[in-house]
Amino acid sequence: MTGEKIMQSMVPMHERSNGLGGGFAGYGIYPEYRDFFALHIFFNSESSRTECETYLRTTLEIVRSETIPTRTIPEITDEPLIWRYFVTPLRSVLSSMQVDEREFMSRIVMRINTVYKGAYVFSSGKNMGVFKAVGYPEDVGRFYRLEEYEGYCWTAHGRYPTNTPGWWGGAHPFALLDYTIVHNGEISSYDANRRYIEMFGYKCTLQTDTEVITYIADYLLRKQGLTLEELANVIAAPFWSTISRREADEQQRLRYLRTVFSSLLITGPFSIVLGFEGGLMALNDRLKLRSMVVGEKEDMVYIASEESAIRVMEPELERIYAPAGGEPVIVRVKEGAY
């Protein structure tokens, strides 16, 4: 599917944002470079680009670098320099550091975002990309010409910042490697979560709460090897009273996850969609303080904050339902289809 449909779905969601941030993630959009990490980077100036590129060349082989094609429209202004690089780690550097390439790339992203002034990596996975800006999402999609990309999975977000600045890096999705997060809500556990996750090499630099959820997902899924269901049981852990009414084995499992990763419990309202290579996971906070609807038709799954956004994409659904708080909805693309 091209990015056209998901851009259309954001039109009736206009009231949910205020023009201070919109963005999309597309999966499967770079098949010709599927073996390379696609870095999308904002630069504040040519000098920050030169400085950052010099660093990239010391650690990565850059097989292609270009500006991301955009369309000049009155709704989107003050854009930074927006570049993308298809890269692969230099084997010599990789072997001397004794880490796998995903860990290597995540360290490079953290380094650029913390050390290189005026440079922000906002997308860093393989065969996927994040596109975001200050503006309404439907305009951001047109700005980035998303109708020209084709992928197997798309996510989108319109932002209404309440506590932190509306800037290009602060728009959703937030991404690290192939993990992306779009988030409706505000998490009250942000600082507790941030302090904990920063012990493991992550640095929260983007001035908003959602960023930390992305790093939590990366930490628990990639580094700790948890399943998606276990991730959901950590960040939206059931109440102790709910756990105490479960079967004995299940109680033990839930108690273990809540105890070991207690600092990664996310409190406050959220509905999130986590994108990853090959699928999606949607999740509400356990009190369900934000809305979420799931629709299905044949081999397509649609997830949105409101049913109307889904009806724009597919008026005739076979099934539509609202998942309960803390109940993850996991969607996987058929093996080999991406």
Added chain:
Amino acid sequence: MVKIEAKGKSYVAINNEIHQNAGEILVTDCCGQRFIGAGMGNCAIKIQGIPGNALGAYLNGGEIEVFSNAQDSVGDTMNAGRIVVHGNIGDTAGYAMRGGEIYVKGNAGYRTGIHMKAYQDKLPVIVIGGTAGSFLGEYQAGGIIIVLGLNRDGKKIVSNYPCTGMHGGKLYLCSDCQDVLFPKQVTAHTATAEDMQEIAPYLEKFSEFFGMDLQQIRSQVFTVVTPDSQNPYKQMYVTN
């Protein structure tokens, strides 16, 4: 009947058109426009498509009828009138509602009837044909919520934590509620003939709107939940 084609229109434009026309109005191709009928009285609005959040917020009379699903906060702070939904509804329907009636054929999301209240001759009523999500009647202070749990295929009639913070009003569940856990500040009892008498007119209207068998519904066991006393949370935070 006046027809308003909603496609591509903002809620402001739709509500302006509704205001300019007296009598029955049919809104077609609605897709997510919020606040339809907000604050209106004596309206007669029928809606095709999916109306957006806060449908009939502050409604002050008349009737809104929806032929598909409705989203969140249906009848938010409604004062009078009636909303009839032939599908399901989202979260927080009847939020702080203080009068009027909401009838839903299907299921309701979380927090139905949250902060519902009653005053003098104002008695808000919500009737849900299917099941209700968690926190049903949260902080309910007045009015009547009825959940019928029709066609629920073994699903619980209400999810977790119903009546949390309830301190007034009545909740009717068409079930013996053996599988429902209530907070200790409320009392659940099997509905008496008097209890059933109280909701008879609402059940009649429900069966009339959606073509349901009234006798079948009335022959079921209902459980009635009320708060324990006038001030069930008396010593929860401070001694007063």
